[in-house]
Amino acid sequence: MNDTVVVTSRSFSSGERDLVDTLDRAGLRVVRCPADHDLRTLQPHLAHAVGWIAGTGPVMAEHLQAAPALKVLARYGVGVDAVDLDAAAAGGVVVTNTPGANSEAVAEHTIALLMAALRSVAAGDAMVRRGDWSVIRGRQLSGSVVGVVGFGRVGRGTARQCAALGCDVLVHDPYLPEREIAEDGHTPVPLQRLRTACDVVALHAPGGAVLIDAAWLEDCRPSQLVVNTARADLVDEGAVAMALREGRLFGYAADSLQTEADQDGTSPLLAPDLRAQVTVTPHLGGQTTQAIDRMGEAAVADVLAVLSGRPAHHPVDLPVTARGKES
Structure with a gap:
């Protein structure tokens, strides 16, 4: 067999497991391509691809039309918003993802950000490197009231x-x-109660709606810390910056920002005067060796299953209308 599997995930097989070797031993030729899914670059490789392990780049109808032999698209991660599921269904392509593979890693990163913000870890490190050994008084986590928004795998782990x-x-x-x-x-509560009852609020909800807005920041405890390892658009960053300056919010910690795609640091939360109150990491939540291995193993298992004529372990539901067109 000399069938091709296109890989466009940057971190695939970069953990402790050599998953490229696993595919090689199954008789598959692995071709790595850019993560941005530029169609002109991908087209000659997709023409012969029976499998595609895709990262976060868009998978449009044009990509799938360029891959007439494609049988399985394994999304390396959970979200499939960037995949044209109608086109996949119409082309008979099985779409899979890797749910839960990095959930514990993201939950642990939530705790890491939470602790770092409460105890001024980044600010303290910067002070010492300047030769300043002044004391910054922090807050303990134990005994705090923590609000968790979203009780999926990551939210459960954080809780x-x-x-x-x-x-x-x-x-x-x-x-x-x-x-x-x-x-x-745990205690289930309305969202409104988290504003006034919590010392820490951890966001694990899907994106698409602003939760931490001006109204929230008017009502919340001034001692509240907001931690966001979900979607950047859950937060009104300008309103949070103003609340931090006015002493209406203790701190903000996040694994992404709305302006990250600009690569120019334009977020109001990155202003120099907020450095001691804001802790940000560049999408490190799922970046552990163990999580990378689990995501890769899940993607490879589904590629091999589908190519062997077996059901995928983690299939994504395809649109009914598209399936109807196919039939």
Whole structure:
């Protein structure tokens, strides 16, 4: 067999497992291509591809039309917003993802950001490097009330770890029965209550709607820390910057910013005067060796399953209308 698997994920097989070798031993030829999915670059490789392990770049109808032999598109990660699922269904392409592979890693990173912000880790490090050994008084996490918005895999992991560290955990998730949250040992609450009741609020909701806005910041505790390892668009960054300056919010920590695509540091949260109150990392949440291995293993397992005529382990539901067109 000399079938091609195109790989456009930057971190694929960069952990401890040699997953390229796994595909090689299965008789598949691995071709690495740019993560931006430039069609002109991909086209000659997609022409012979039976599998595609894709990162976050867009997968449009034009990409799929350029891959007439493609049987499986394995999204290396969870989100499939950038994939044209209608086109995939119409072309008979199985789409998969890797749910849960990096959930614990992101939950741990949430705790890392939370701790770093409460104890001024980044600011303290910068001070020492300047020769300044002044004391910054921080806050302890134990005994705090932590609000978790979104109780999926990552939200559950964050809630579990906060509870283990001695926090009272309140959870808001409008899509889950309150009974399910209570069975995990946490208190289900309306979103409004998190504004005034919580010392820390951890965001794990899907994007698309601003949660931390001017109204939230008018009501919340001045001692509140907001941690966002979900989507940048959950937060009004300008309103948060103003609240930090006015002493209406203790701090903000995040793994992404709305302006990151510009690469020019234009976010109001990156202003020099907010350096001690804002902690930001460049999408490090899922970047652990173990998570990279798990995502890669899941993607490879589904590619091999589909190419062998077996059902995928983590198929993505395709649009009914598209499936109808195919039939």
